[in-house]
Amino acid sequence: xxxxxxxxxxxxxxxxxxxxxxxxxxxxxxxxxxxxxxxxxxxxxxxxxxxxxxxxxxxxxxxxxxxxxxxxxxxxxxxxxxxxxxxxxxxxxxxxxxxxxxxxxxxxxxxxxxxxxxxxxxxxxxxxxxxxxxxxxxxxxxxxxxxxxxxxxxxxxxxxxxxxxxxxxxxxxxxxxxxxxxxxxxxxxxxxxxxxxxxxxxxxxxxxxxxxxxxxxxxxxxxxxxxxxxxxxxxxxxxxxxxxxxxxxxxxxxxxx
Numbered sequence: 655x656x657x658x659x660x661x662x663x664x665x666x667x668x669x670x671x672x673x674x675x676x677x678x679x680x681x682x683x684x685x686x687x688x689x690x691x692x693x694x695x696x697x698x699x700x701x702x703x704x705x706x707x708x709x710x711x712x713x714x715x716x717x718x719x720x721x722x723x724x725x726x727x728x729x730x731x732x733x734x735x736x737x738x739x740x741x742x743x744x745x746x747x748x749x750x751x752x753x754x755x756x757x758x759x760x761x762x763x764x765x766x767x768x769x770x771x772x773x774x775x776x777x778x779x780x781x782x783x784x785x786x787x788x789x790x791x792x793x794x795x796x797x798x799x800x801x802x803x804x805x806x807x808x809x810x811x812x813x814x815x816x817x818x819x820x821x822x823x824x825x826x827x828x829x830x831x832x833x834x835x836x837x838x839x840x841x842x843x844x845x846x847x848x849x850x851x852x853x854x855x856x857x858x859x860x861x862x863x864x865x866x867x868x869x870x871x872x873x874x875x876x877x878x879x880x881x882x883x884x885x886x887x888x889x890x891x892x893x894x895x896x897x898x899x900x901x902x903x904x905x906x907x908x909x910x911x
Contacts, residue, residue: 658698659683660766663690663716664705664732672703676759677766687716694720694727700773701766702727706744707734707755714743721748728769732757738807746846764866771905805830806844809837813853817860818880821853854890857881861891865903872899 659681662672672684685693687705694702702720706713710733717729728750733740741752751765809830813821826849827837841849857879864875876887884899891899 657681658700660701660703660770661685661690661693661699662703662705663687664703665708668705675763677763680766680770687712690716691720694724699727701769702729703732703766704729704749705732706740707732707737710734710737710740714740714747717744717747717749728773730765730769738810742807742810768862768866803840803844805832806841809841809849813856817853817857818878820880820882823849826853854881855894857887858890858894861887861899862895862902865899872903875899 657680660677660683662682662684663686664672664684666686669684672682675682683693687709690702690704702724704713704717706717713731717731720727721729725748729748730751730753731741731744731749733744733752733754735754737754741754744752750769753762753765809826812826812829823834823838827834830837830840832840838849841852845852847855860879861875861881864870864878865872870878872887873884876882876884879887881887881890888898891897891902895902897905
């Protein structure tokens, strides 16, 4: 399969590091953020690594500009520590993954390689652009000007910290200090999905990390992230990723067919 190079948009101070980034035989092109739009128009790319750390507003504005024009391009966003709101905005605007600085080189390498395998796979490509240009369900359709209320951010943290627990809507509403009705209404307006659907979205993201570890069977992964059983994980994995957990593991290169 023909490969297309990776584009990395970051501050000039980091150009040297990324030009020498260990990513096997991949070709990396490193540019400043303001050069990213022109470079995207100049050729075809397999992946964009976008550094939103030093100037989150500029990075998110750039993401908002380029994602509609390149819906099939997977984008991994780099963030500074404690950037929960920026990460939420990045996912809403179409980022495929986020990584927080300081990051382990092997962690970033694994994330990039996984995104590339999925992008270059015919089956995996449907995750990024479905037939007719329809985007998978998720956080991508929320207008970027929406602010996330602090009580909702608190609930998001609570979800992330308790994925394996059998969380209920009542518990989540209590964490947000809202009634169930007002919690569901507020959450749905901000996140464009119900609280329980978003909880399962987070569980899918966590399961993707665990699927990259050899030795963990699918049922064990399902239990560790709170799905309870493999059938439930299969259902939600197909909703958000367009494929099964076993096929995702195969595409990620950590399993054999």
